[in-house]
Amino acid sequence: MDVVALSRLQFALTTAFHYIFPPLAIGLGLMLVLLERRYLVTKDPDYERVVKFWTRIYGLNFAVGVATGIILEFEFGTNWSTYSRFVGDIFGSPLAAEGVFAFFLESCFLGVLVFGWNRVGPKMHYFSTWMVFLGSILSSIWIIVANSWQQTPAGYHIVERVVNGVTVKRAEITDFWQAVFNPSTVHRLLHVWMAAFILGAFLVMSVAAYFILKKRDEKIWKESFRSALWVGVVFSILVLGSGHFQADMVAKQQPSKLAAFEGLYKTPEGGAPLYLWGLPDDEKQEVKFGLAIPGGLSFLVHGDFSTPVPGLDKFPPDERPDLVAATFLSYHVMVGLGMLFIFYMLLVLFFHWKGTLFQKKWLLRFSVVAVVLPLIANETGWGAAEMGRQPWIVWKLLKTKDAVSPILNEAEVTASLVMFTGLFTILGILWFFLLTRKIRAGLAPAPAPAGGEGSIELELGMGDSSSAAETSSQES
Amino acid sequence: MDFHLLWFLLLGVLLGGYAVLDGFDLGVGILHPFLAKTDAERRIFMNAIGPTWDGNEVWLITFGGALFAAFPDAYATLFSGFYLALMAVLFALILRAVSLEFRSKLQGGFWRSFWDFLFFLGSFLAAVLLGVAGGNVLMGIPIGRNWEFTGNFLTLLRPFPILTGLLTAALLALHGAAFLQLKTAGELRSRINRAARKIYWVFLVLFLAALAWGYMKAPYLKSNFQKYPWAWAVVGAAVLVLLWHYRCLLKEKAGRAFLGSTILTLGAIFLFAFGLFPNILISSTDPAWNMTIYNASSSLQTLKTMAVIAGIGMPVVLIYTAFIYWIFRGKVQLEETSY
Numbered sequence: 001m002d003v004v005a006l007s008r009l010q011f012a013l014t015t016a017f018h019y020i021f022p023p024l025a026i027g028l029g030l031m032l033v034l035l036e037r038r039y040l041v042t043k044d045p046d047y048e049r050v051v052k053f054w055t056r057i058y059g060l061n062f063a064v065g066v067a068t069g070i071i072l073e074f075e076f077g078t079n080w081s082t083y084s085r086f087v088g089d090i091f092g093s094p095l096a097a098e099g100v101f102a103f104f105l106e107s108c109f110l111g112v113l114v115f116g117w118n119r120v121g122p123k124m125h126y127f128s129t130w131m132v133f134l135g136s137i138l139s140s141i142w143i144i145v146a147n148s149w150q151q152t153p154a155g156y157h158i159v160e161r162v163v164n165g166v167t168v169k170r171a172e173i174t175d176f177w178q179a180v181f182n183p184s185t186v187h188r189l190l191h192v193w194m195a196a197f198i199l200g201a202f203l204v205m206s207v208a209a210y211f212i213l214k215k216r217d218e219k220i221w222k223e224s225f226r227s228a229l230w231v232g233v234v235f236s237i238l239v240l241g242s243g244h245f246q247a248d249m250v251a252k253q254q255p256s257k258l259a260a261f262e263g264l265y266k267t268p269e270g271g272a273p274l275y276l277w278g279l280p281d282d283e284k285q286e287v288k289f290g291l292a293i294p295g296g297l298s299f300l301v302h303g304d305f306s307t308p309v310p311g312l313d314k315f316p317p318d319e320r321p322d323l324v325a326a327t328f329l330s331y332h333v334m335v336g337l338g339m340l341f342i343f344y345m346l347l348v349l350f351f352h353w354k355g356t357l358f359q360k361k362w363l364l365r366f367s368v369v370a371v372v373l374p375l376i377a378n379e380t381g382w383g384a385a386e387m388g389r390q391p392w393i394v395w396k397l398l399k400t401k402d403a404v405s406p407i408l409n410e411a412e413v414t415a416s417l418v419m420f421t422g423l424f425t426i427l428g429i430l431w432f433f434l435l436t437r438k439i440r441a442g443l444a445p446a447p448a449p450a451g452g453e454g455s456i457e458l459e460l461g462m463g464d465s466s467s468a469a470e471t472s473s474q475e476s
Numbered sequence: 477m478d479f480h481l482l483w484f485l486l487l488g489v490l491l492g493g494y495a496v497l498d499g500f501d502l503g504v505g506i507l508h509p510f511l512a513k514t515d516a517e518r519r520i521f522m523n524a525i526g527p528t529w530d531g532n533e534v535w536l537i538t539f540g541g542a543l544f545a546a547f548p549d550a551y552a553t554l555f556s557g558f559y560l561a562l563m564a565v566l567f568a569l570i571l572r573a574v575s576l577e578f579r580s581k582l583q584g585g586f587w588r589s590f591w592d593f594l595f596f597l598g599s600f601l602a603a604v605l606l607g608v609a610g611g612n613v614l615m616g617i618p619i620g621r622n623w624e625f626t627g628n629f630l631t632l633l634r635p636f637p638i639l640t641g642l643l644t645a646a647l648l649a650l651h652g653a654a655f656l657q658l659k660t661a662g663e664l665r666s667r668i669n670r671a672a673r674k675i676y677w678v679f680l681v682l683f684l685a686a687l688a689w690g691y692m693k694a695p696y697l698k699s700n701f702q703k704y705p706w707a708w709a710v711v712g713a714a715v716l717v718l719l720w721h722y723r724c725l726l727k728e729k730a731g732r733a734f735l736g737s738t739i740l741t742l743g744a745i746f747l748f749a750f751g752l753f754p755n756i757l758i759s760s761t762d763p764a765w766n767m768t769i770y771n772a773s774s775s776l777q778t779l780k781t782m783a784v785i786a787g788i789g790m791p792v793v794l795i796y797t798a799f800i801y802w803i804f805r806g807k808v809q810l811e812e813t814s815y
Contacts, residue, residue: 063577067570077555088548089774096545099538100789111527172775405556416563
């Protein structure tokens with residue numbers, strides 16, 4: 001493989017691994033805010049135990065998310081230096097803003113969330129939970145702004161500069177807000193949020209179902225299950241609408257991407273079909289074993305079944321995505337899972353309404369493992385959006401193959417790719433092992449009535465800790 | 477107002493913030509296997525930085541983002557040129573992060589010793605590599621007409637950068653020891669204090685060597701001292717703080733010693749930035765190809781927009797960061813939520 005292919009693979013690997021964690025942070029963040037609010041209102045100690053349980057899970061996810069996220073910020077420069085020179089005037093600002101407005105906020109208050117239980121009061125802790133959640137939301141805003149600008153650039157002009165006697169081009173900003181609110185930002189942002197909220201709901205329902213089946217702390221887990229169910233119902237339905245509007249936007253802004261989503265290698269006569277499933281073959285340029293609604297795509301895009309939708313053959317060969325089959329499959333897995341989520345949530349809601357939900361062992365067992373599905377949907381959604389954008393790294397402005405760092409050689413990128421692959425394999429296994437272990441440990445035992453077990457204070461060496469602490473705070 | 481200069485200064489602030497805050501985290505990691513003997517002591521070391529290391533690392537991430545936004549060409553040249561070195565930095569920072577998080581999750585000698593070692597390795601490697609990178613940037617690196625790096629990984633392993641790499645590790649170990657003295661008590665604290673007094677001399681020798689060498693050989697350090705003689709006052713103040721810091725160590729005044737090592741760390745960042753100005757990257761191939769804060773910057777509009785973002789965001793960041801440190805002030809206490 002050449003440097004471009006290796007760098008693409010490395011970026012895909014590091015992004016995909018990292019992207020396990022941000023939707024978890026956003027989705028679980030929302031659930032934490034809801035559960036902790038319930039604790040503040042009811043003062044029910046069971047809610048305190050369940051919130052403490054989730055903050056431990058949150059802390060573990062967050063640490064791996066931070067460890068893997070820093071790679072991405074470096075990678076634009078290390079592997080895509082030509083891209084960085086070309087877009088830095090526009091693309092750098094949202095990344096810097098993400099640091100200033102989001103990363104500091106979530107990282108600083110995470111300390112209080114995880115370690116601050118005995119240091120601050122319940123209201124301050126609740127405030128910190130809000131700040132961590134807000135930080136994860138702000139972070140998603142800025143990174144989606146940056147990525148959406150690559151998809152649908154706006155608010156810029158191309159400027160020629162002279163560098164050491166040679167003329168080079170780059171994109172420079174003309175209107176900051178137009179770049180921020182480019183045509184795809186809002187659609188994509190809403191979609192990402194909803195997908196993350198669904199993941200959060202599935203995670204809480206999974207763990208709750210596990211303990212309901214195990215008959216441990218059933219009361220609080222049943223309540224948690226029901227809270228998450230409502231989040232899941234609302235957002236799994238809303239995400240369908242958001243997905244529709246987004247596909248509509250893609251049809252207008254990035255028609256070759258839509259063609260890749262739908263496996264439209266050739267522009268059909270009359271209406272374009274909507275594949276429910278199929279297996280595209282990039283060599284033969286056709287979809288095998290497909291089941292399609294005739295004219296369905298035309299209906300979704302144009303509102304009638306016969307208006308043509310351009311296929312990939314309408315675009316110059318060097319402006320077509322190179323991974324059509326993978327794009328098609330990613331997109332269809334995401335859509336299919338989205339449909340399944342609606343069905344599942346409504347089914348659970350139905351049994352909840354009938355009052356027999358917690359007797360349906362099979363449904364609870366499915367709920368335990370189902371959490372992996374929204375994770376897959378989040379990943380494939382991103383995958384489809386990024387693969388469908390090819391061959392462009394910035395839509396119609398710069399191609400991916402022209403964006404790589406010119407000085408890199410294959411050995412260097414292979415070395416880093418091998419390192420990340422090895423590291424992520426080990427990290428992924430350890431993370432999953434520790435996560436499931438932590439979950440299985442369950443809620444901490446209920447606190448003893450009064451003056452019971454508090455913190456286990458461990459003082460080392462000699463001296464009274466409080467007086468020593470006083471001395472040091474006077475000194476500093 | 478000169479927004480190019482403003483962004484050079486703001487990058488210095490971000491780098492300084494990182495060096496001071498994550499600096500002591502890395503220092504704690506470097507000292508960890510040598511000074512913390514028992515499992516409880518090792519937990520105290522890790523929990524001293526537990527609630528705040530994450531936020532501290534954000535200073536580096538934000539520095540990277542701000543460099544990208546304000547001086548995209550410098551970001552592109554530096555990050556692609558230092559490819560393998562930066563991959564090693566990432567590797568080190570990942571090891572540091574996950575060893576902090578994973579170590580406490582299981583009992584057991586091997587599990588914990590394993591993560592202890594990686595915690596040390598990640599911290600030490602990150603400190604040395606960042607110091608090596610800084611030394612290279614200060615001395616100038618081979619940059620061609622097209623602003624692309626023309627060296628390779630071995631180009632970076634020159635004597636001066638290796639010296640600054642070791643200097644960085646020594647400085648951060650000293651700084652970490654000062655921080656740990658705030659966070660510990662009793663015999664452990666005395667042990668850290670004794671170690672700090674030894675590290676001090678290592679740091680002093682490395683610092684004076686790097687200062688003399690840099691003054692003679694770094695292409696812009698000497699001429700900038702001639703152009704801006706007020707900078708000698710900064711050096712003079714740093715020398716006084718250097719002496720004062722040792723006195724504080726002798727008298728076991730932890731707070732003052734920490735203030736001293738903070739000033740020394742900021743002083744090192746100042747000398748680094750001062751030795752570059754007005755360049756961001758110095759071409760050792762041809763001075764005409766230097767990347768300066770004027771020719772390698774973003775458009776004026778972007779620099780202004782970014783100044784607004786920093787002006788709104790950073791004061792708020794400083795306020796709540798101070799607040800979080802205040803919440804976790806005092807000696808480390810191991811609780812059920814601790815690492």
